[in-house]
Amino acid sequence: MDSFLEEEEDEEAAVGRRRSPAAPAGSTLQPPLHLPFLPVLLHQPESSHEHKLNFKKSKEACLSYIQDAMLQKQWKRAAEFLTFYVESLEKDYSREPISPSEMIWRIGTEILCHRSHSSMKEFNCFMEQMKTLGVKRYLKVCLEHVFHLLCNGQIDEAYQNLSLAESWRFGEQTALQDKEMKLIQAYRGLLDYYSWSKQKNVLLERGLDGFADLSVEQEMHSCFRKAAVNLKEIIKIPGVWDLFVKCYVDLLEFYGDHNEARQVLNEYAYNSKFPANPNAHVYLYQFLKRQGESKKSVVSALKILHDIVPSHELMIDFNTMLQKSKKRKKRRLGLEVIFAALDYAGWKENVKAWSCLARQVKQIVISEKHLDWIKQEWNSRKDWWPAFHFSRYLAKRNWQENKSLSYEKALVAGILLGKDGKYFKYVSHQGCKAQVKRFRILKKFVNRHNPVYLRISGLSDSSVQP
């Protein structure tokens, strides 16, 4: 009301001004000023209503107690508070982003999963109730239920549930429901694959006895068809479908359809609509290897993997493959790969990785060609690798725990940091003291090639030759 009155007054004032001859000419051209609305009560007192405890606040508090309890894994306490929270189902306005019924579903599932003594029957009963709570969530709840059944080894029940969910229809299907339905079907396909593979194993076993059961074989083929149809569908949609892709490829390979398998894997790895997924390249690499494909295609698969995950465990294989190559460029890439892998803490104590690096570095030093490769790699690492890999503390620990690791690392350290580097000095000293032959040879080798260290660390610029 107040604001309304105010506006009227303003209007009147403007009209007055227009009529008045004394008003400056400019003001008549300007539109009347409209003030923004003010709150009805100018001095809104801080009222106790804000502190009033009502249904909503009480339930919000209850929810935060549940969350606290869950974070601290106090499942009993969480269950206790949930008992009081469920009332909010009766006041469920689905306008909220996450409705109480969704909360209850998620929290209830979590609690039931963690209360080890709660039976499967109880869980199923809970899930059946949750399914009736919301049409939009029905498929999601079904899927979750199926996961839980699978985790408990109830595969037949899971399959039944999936079939039931698949036959469920409610009104017009939305795009989201469509996707969820595909997922349901895909999981059913996965279970079909599972029984296919079981029957395959049965047949293979019996095959050894020279006895083949026709009906088992037929059933196996029908499983294959059911699985293939559904799996093929889901992997068309951009997404991360590792499990489905693997199974589908396995099926195709078994029935000799290598072209289709290759196509699926290529699509999965290279289609830009799919999210970047290292496993896609791993699967492709493994497939190519199985197929005995040319080195070139294998290398290109691993190259992409290297770009996405430089610390991937396949980088060892990749480096080995590249080191063997006759092409300079590939050997150069190999060095890059192994250096990059060792940038990650996960590789710090991996003997294999260090021996790869040691071997390649040694080779380069002996041949005295391409020292600039090492120099380039070392350039960006020389200010942090010494502390990261080659500290005295690590030298001591590596020596105590793993002699061959310290040997490989000492070789690299000796070349990169010279004979006076902390790591090399400690390890070679210990090695000589223990009278291990290879350490003595190592010491000689490093001493002989000490000038290399000066060259790669840029201390004697003049001697660096391309």
Next chain:
Amino acid sequence: MEEEEDTRDFNERCAQCSEVNWGLTDGGRYYCRSCHNVTERTREVVNTDFMTNSRVQTISKGSRKQEKTDRGCEWYVCEGFQLILKKQAEALEALGVCPQMKDEVLYNFWRCYLQKSKQAYCNRPAGETVKALSVRESSTDVDSEPERPSLLHLLSLSESEGDLQTDCSFASSMSKVSESTSIYSGSVDGSLYLMKNQKEKLRMTMPMTLSFCYMALLWLREPITLSELLRFVVEGHIPYLNVFQHFPEKMKLCGLDLKIFCVESWPVYEEVYNKMLELAAFLDLPRFPDITDSCFLHPDMLCIKYLMEANLPDELHNWTCRVVKKIGIGEVDFLTLVPGNKSTRKVKYDILAAAVIVVVLKLLFLLDDHYEWLLSDFAEERNKNNKEGGLYFEFKKWYEVVKHSLDVEQKKLDEERAKYLWRCEKPLFYSVKNKSRVLKRRQMVVNLQNQFGKLSGSVRRAEKPNPSSFQLRWSEENTDGSCFHGHSLKGILQEKCGLLTAMNPDYWLCTVKLCNEKLCGHLAHYREVDFPQSYHFVLRLFSFLLRIQPSYIHDEVCMIEHKLFNKKLYKKLKYNTVLRK
């Protein structure tokens, strides 16, 4: 045997096996003993009181029409409130309030209200017109009547007047209802009740039932404060939430009735208090019986109670009495309620007494986060060296003991609030249409409650605590030294000309200038960070005991301070302005 009696009235044949052999489930539903088929029918609460209630009869005049449909009997909103008041008065009586309260005082207030608001006891009750309209409503299923207000208009009604919360089933069916546009209520006048512009009529609301109760208690000078009354309500000793479940079965609640009788929040002190004042003025009540120094509500009396509950030395009572006397807040004229007299500030007895104690603590201990600890160190030193003649009061020890208990109790209370069950077993639905949905939901809630209740090992909430005036208890019999009632204030007092005065020579005012309460709603403004922590702790303690916001106590503290230091303050302000000139 009892069950048989309960099921006697229900003699329909079972839909499944056509036997008549009914039993009652725990939820009060009938089930067939032969085939275990459970019906939707619940046992009707037989309340003969209601039908023979002469007060009700005066309103409805003549016998009730019992319609054949499931709509139950005709009833009016004021009858609903009458039932609630009756239940509340009975509960208060059970708590020890004198029987006069229900049968004389509250009854008369209510009758007076009905008369003043022209609902009954007058020549032309407002209900007459309502009835005429309702007859039309029920006889023909008219869809478009020009004078019928739109539902949207009803929903946009300000809720500031009362706590007219909407029920879920109500809100969710809003869209559906607006299509059929029939305004729906179980009571005869439920729809008109919310619509009428009752500015001069003071519409009855749920919080107002408590205003009625408090007014009656105040009239009788019963030893119960408003904060206590509200606490008893929350603790379930006085029916309030879901009180409609005590309505007789024939009084069907639906549609807009839910907006009137369904509450989903606890009553707030200010609201109940202000409504009580409004109500007293509306009823033209005369000056209330005098609050003298022998009354429980007198600050000197209440201070004893709060000093005990706050675990403070009894000796402090001497000081609270001196403050009360000095500023005249113990005077009968100050304390007694005179309805409609706008010139005097109305007294909230419980908050006033708590504030007096806070002021006394400030006078003696300063509460500036420094001086009180200094005094405490002295007292500790003395207690160590000299154990004779009782212990000196140590602020620090008191703080530690009380803070610990307070934190524990506060945590308990917070958890209790989060664990509160708001719904009763009698489900409510806005219309018959969503009845089955509501019932289904209710059933699921019960199922889930059982399932997770079993998991947590606790079946339902523990029984409600026995009603008690004290929330914190300290006993001198405890030998752990956690009771400070007997401790002496000697360490902080000094003798001057034969009079004991505080050692503390200084004082700080919470505010230099009071706000205009009528304009701003508050005398002062409280922000925790602006004040010493000791002061805040004391406020928090009383805020817990009275279940109100600390700022309300702070307001009252400011008021007392200004009365106490009025002269000094005036002089000082004058002096300052002179200096500036």
